[in-house]
Amino acid sequence: MTETTKARKTREPVPHIAAALALGDDALVLSHRLGEWAGHAPVLEEEVALANIALDLLGQARVLLSMAGDEDELAYLREERAFRNVQLVEQPNGDFAHTIARQLYFSTYQRLLYAHLAAGDGEFAGLAAKAVKEVAYHQDHAEQWTLRLGDGTEVSHERMRRACQALWRFTGEMFQPVEGLDVDGEGIRAVWLESVSAVLRQATLDVPEGPQSGAWSAGAGRQGLHTEPFGRMLAEMQHLHRSHPGASW
Amino acid sequence: MVTSPTPTTPLEAELLRLAGSVPDPELPVLTLEELGVLRAVHVRSADSVEVELTPTYTGCPAIEAMSLDIERVLHEHGIREVSVHTVLTPPWSTDDISPEGRRKLREFGIAPPRTGLAPGPVPLALGPTRTTVPDTGPQDRPQDPDPVRCPHCGSADTELLSRFSSTACKALRRCLTCREPFDHFKEL
Structure with missing residues (x-):
């Protein structure tokens, strides 16, 4: 046994670290995906809006990852299998409708989760109380766009419908238990479903009927199993830090 | 106002006033005191001071510039060791912006x-x-x-x-x- 594996073995897994990684990776990965829109958004206001949402998420990620260790090491030096984010947030931006559907699904969940954590007195209560107010704006942004696109033109309706369908199978994973978090996943799922369904119906879109997790993936992002596009995203995100360790502006 | 810092000694009050007079790096018409982000100043020893600062938004990049500006101002005042900590609880709210801060924002457009x-x-x-x-x-x-x-x-x-x-x-x-x-x- 080498020194490093010995050190790793003796380190006791602390439940709140597992949870900080799960929530921190969700925020970090979605932040990076939204940042990819910079220079490509359909209108300037959206460019700014998506970058601002990304910045909020990055701030949350920094606090959460710092609770689990060194934020830079965790973000830039972990391999794909060590990331604990749900697969939903790593899905590519696709067209604008895909990005909005991902935002709708995730921000609704994140707001419910943070509201729950903020009401408790655990390690995450402070951050959650602060972030839940930021996420309220993210959710509002996603809902307004879902309405405009769903109840818009024939083309926007069709694209929004396709996006909501395509991402549906990644939603079930958000409600799985997370080690170190005292959260009633099924309770959150019920409120989430009601909230998302109301928005979709008002946007003249059908609530997708398929299963909320694919059998092939079993929604295993929290266990370190990720979808194919995630590796390429990480390569781009980590490239600079790995090539130039300790680089600074 | 959720949080008005309460200094316990005349020196802390003086340092709080100095740190609070630092302009916000993004909205320089406002001071940190008017923005309501300065939570406390603790004098640890003759030349060592701790400052508690809270971010407006969790990801607000201005917090680093604020910390550096506070350190600079307090160094100039002869404090050798200044450490600025970020606190999240209780969360900052726009209700923490002072009436004077609101007036200045309006004036600034x-x-x-x-x-x-x-x-x-x-x-x-x-x-x-x-x-x-x-x-x-x-x-x-x-x-x-x-x-x-x-x-x-x-x-x-x-x-x-x-x-x-x-x-x-x-x-x-x-x-x-x-x-x-x-x-x-x-x-x-």
């Missing part, structure tokens, strides 16, 4: 946040975010009991252009009376 408005559930109203249909005048628009007023002409007749503007803490609006676009410091 930014509509100040309204007080006592948590960004709780936003009612969903399906409609264009821009005026895409011929507008028949203010009499036909729904009355908002606490409208965002144009910082230039004071009109209550303004519309939302984008929920996120030059920074995460602002929204972009337009005045329908004087037609000027303006930033609105969002309630948080």
Whole structure:
């Protein structure tokens, strides 16, 4: 046994670290995906809006990852299998409708989760109380766009419908238990479903009927199993830090 | 006001005043005291001081510039060791901005946040975010009991252009009376 594996073995897994990684990776990965829109958004206001949402998420990620260790090491030096984010947030931006559907699904969940954590007195209560107010704006942004696109033109309706369908199978994973978090996943799922369904119906879109997790993936992002596009995203995100360790502006 | 820092000694009060006089790096018309982000100053020894600072938004990049500015000001005042800590609890709210801060924001061309408005559930109203249909005048628009007023002409007749503007803490609006676009410091 080498020194490093010995050190790793003796380190006791602390439940709140597992949870900080799960929530921190969700925020970090979605932040990076939204940042990819910079220079490509359909209108300037959206460019700014998506970058601002990304910045909020990055701030949350920094606090959460710092609770689990060194934020830079965790973000830039972990391999794909060590990331604990749900697969939903790593899905590519696709067209604008895909990005909005991902935002709708995730921000609704994140707001419910943070509201729950903020009401408790655990390690995450402070951050959650602060972030839940930021996420309220993210959710509002996603809902307004879902309405405009769903109840818009024939083309926007069709694209929004396709996006909501395509991402549906990644939603079930958000409600799985997370080690170190005292959260009633099924309770959150019920409120989430009601909230998302109301928005979709008002946007003249059908609530997708398929299963909320694919059998092939079993929604295993929290266990370190990720979808194919995630590796390429990480390569781009980590490239600079790995090539130039300790680089600074 | 959720949090007014309470200094315990004359020296802490003096240092709090100094640190609080540092201008916000993004909105230099405001001081950190007026923005309400300075939580406490603790004197640890003759030349060592701890400062508690809270971010407006969790990801606000200005917090690093604020920390450096506070360190510089206190160093200039002869404090050798200054450490600035970030605290999240209780969370900052736009209600922490002082009345003087609000007046300065308006003067600077930014509509100040309204007080006592948590960004709780936003009612969903399906409609264009821009005026895409011929507008028949203010009499036909729904009355908002606490409208965002144009910082230039004071009109209550303004519309939302984008929920996120030059920074995460602002929204972009337009005045329908004087037609000027303006930033609105969002309630948080």
